[in-house]
Amino acid sequence: MTAEIRQAIIDTAQNEGFAQLGFCRPDSVPEIANRLESFVAQGRHGDMGWMGDRMNWRGNPAALWPESRTVIMLAEPYTPAHDPMQVVGMPDRAAISVYAQNRDYHDIVKKRLKRVGRWMIDSFGGEIKVFVDTAPVMEKPLAAAAGLGWQGKHTNLLSRELGSWFFLGAIFTTLELPTDRPADENCGSCTxxxxxxxxxxxxxxxxxxxxxxxxxxxxxxxxxxxxxxxxxxxxxxxxxxxxxxxCPWNKFAVEASEMRYxxxxxxxxxxxxxxxxxxxxxxxxxxxxxxxxxxxxxxxxxxxxxxxxxxxxxxxxxxxxxxxxxxxxxxxxxxxxxxxxxxxxx
Known part of the structure; x- marks a missing residue:
């Protein structure tokens, strides 16, 4: 039955506009606590003092909401239709990151997550919490653990199916669902x-x-x-x-379906x-x-x-x-x- 619930969630999330999703346990990334502590200890977080705050939650997703049993990580592409590097060669023009060239993704992704989450509660019960880059959640390691991709040499998430250009959202749920195999790192010798x-x-x-x-x-x-x-x-x-x-993996980037991006x-x-x-x-x-x-x-x-x-x-x-x-x-x-x-x- 849990496999059927999982597939129903996948179908619903994809109908909602998410290109891909994966499942992992909240405690599936135990290594991130030490990595985060080292990052902050070396001062590499700069002025981002919030990275050191609530480090016990940020470094241990299971502690963020102890009742959760499964983390669902979802990817939503924002692949640009133009070459984002062209403007870098135009010194009288301003280069703005692709993700910031239209609407704020936080609002768009969170509303999608809430719709999927409400449907989950109505259909299967349980409780959910949704996160989009605004809470002490390490989205990229969790997404890698859920099989969505791997953190490349630039520390961003890469996917064989999606390339580089996608946002991440998380649904924590009290439902215990089958999980995915973590993604393998595929950067090879590329720099x-x-x-x-x-x-x-x-x-x-x-x-x-x-x-x-x-x-x-x-x-x-x-x-x-x-x-x-x-x-x-x-x-x-x-x-x-x-x-x-x-990144050469962008040859597999999929087209963004959300026009507001x-x-x-x-x-x-x-x-x-x-x-x-x-x-x-x-x-x-x-x-x-x-x-x-x-x-x-x-x-x-x-x-x-x-x-x-x-x-x-x-x-x-x-x-x-x-x-x-x-x-x-x-x-x-x-x-x-x-x-x-x-x-x-x-």
């Missing part, structure tokens, strides 16, 4: 993702130092970026897809000159419902100004000069740095 990183954020294969990661620096890091790293940010203003895009035309390669004129209200309106909104105007302007400084385009000099006296010290520092870079070119 494409490591070689693609502009900031050398990987101390070794399968290890990440967030303090050098462009996604961390442009999203999570609140203060000024260390000057030696600023030039390596290029034109990335929110996140970075370089290591994901470099399709890139907004104005966010694929926006002109840097057009991104420096927002006031707070304009910024919030422009990025309403988009992940970029959460970093706030000041951090956004800081990132744009670093990109302007890296553009080697004197036409952008006035846009940097306009912020040298900004009320936010981090923004004004970024503006003066950009002015210095562009002026030294002359």
């Amino acid at each position: 494409a993702c490591l070689d693609a990183c502009p900031t050398d954020a990987f101390p070794a294969p399968f290890q990440l130092d967030a303090r050098r990661c462009i996604s961390y620096l442009t999203i999570e890091h609140k203060g000024p970026v260390d000057e030696p790293l600023r030039s390596q940010l290029g034109n990335h203003i929110y996140g970075c897809d370089d290591c994901l895009a470099a 399709a890139a907004r035309a104005d966010l694929v390669a926006p002109r840097l000159a057009e991104l420096t004129g927002f006031d707070d209200a304009g910024f919030r309106a422009h990025f309403s419902g988009n992940p970029i909104k959460r970093i706030g105007l000041s951090r956004f302007l800081r990132n744009v100004l670093y990109a302007i400084g890296n553009s080697d385009d004197p036409a952008l000099l006035p846009h940097a000069q306009a912020h040298t006296e900004n009320d936010d010290a981090v923004v004004s520092d970024a503006a003066r740095w950009a002015v210095g870079k562009l002026s030294s070119r002359d």
Whole structure:
């Protein structure tokens, strides 16, 4: 009977829009506690103090909800229809991570998970909790344990069937269901993702130092970026897809079925000159419902100004000069740095 329940859950989740799902036990990743402790002890989490908080839950999914018996990990593709690396070669444009080029995935995925979860309760009883990247849950190790893929040398999850471009969601349930075999690691001798990183954020294969990661620096890091790293940010203003895009397994990436993940035309390669004129209200309106909104105007302007400084385009000099006296010290520092870079070119 449990096998029939499992298959019914698979069918329902796929009808809801999830491309793939797998099942594991909450205690199936005992190794992550030591890995997380080492990561934090080395300071590789940077300013993300929350990674050290509630480490007993983050490092032990079984402790997060002791009544749970099965974790269902679900994958939802957001594969881009365009080449995400093309904009990296356009210095007067801004590079925005593919996942942030339209609606915030947290809301979309969580609503899908809740619909599947409610159907599970109505059909089979039990209790459920759903998580999408906002609770102390180690989604990638759990997804690997559930057979969805493996954590590649860039530490992101890879799949033979889905490539790199997919979101993860989790349903913890009190139902005890048959589990899947963990996925095998299939990176081989390839180092494409490591070689693609502009900031050398990987101390070794399968290890990440967030303090050098462009996604961390442009999203999570609140203060000024260390000057030696600023030039390596290029034109990335929110996140970075370089290591994901470099992966050869993307030849198997499946098309995204959710239209709300399709890139907004104005966010694929926006002109840097057009991104420096927002006031707070304009910024919030422009990025309403988009992940970029959460970093706030000041951090956004800081990132744009670093990109302007890296553009080697004197036409952008006035846009940097306009912020040298900004009320936010981090923004004004970024503006003066950009002015210095562009002026030294002359």
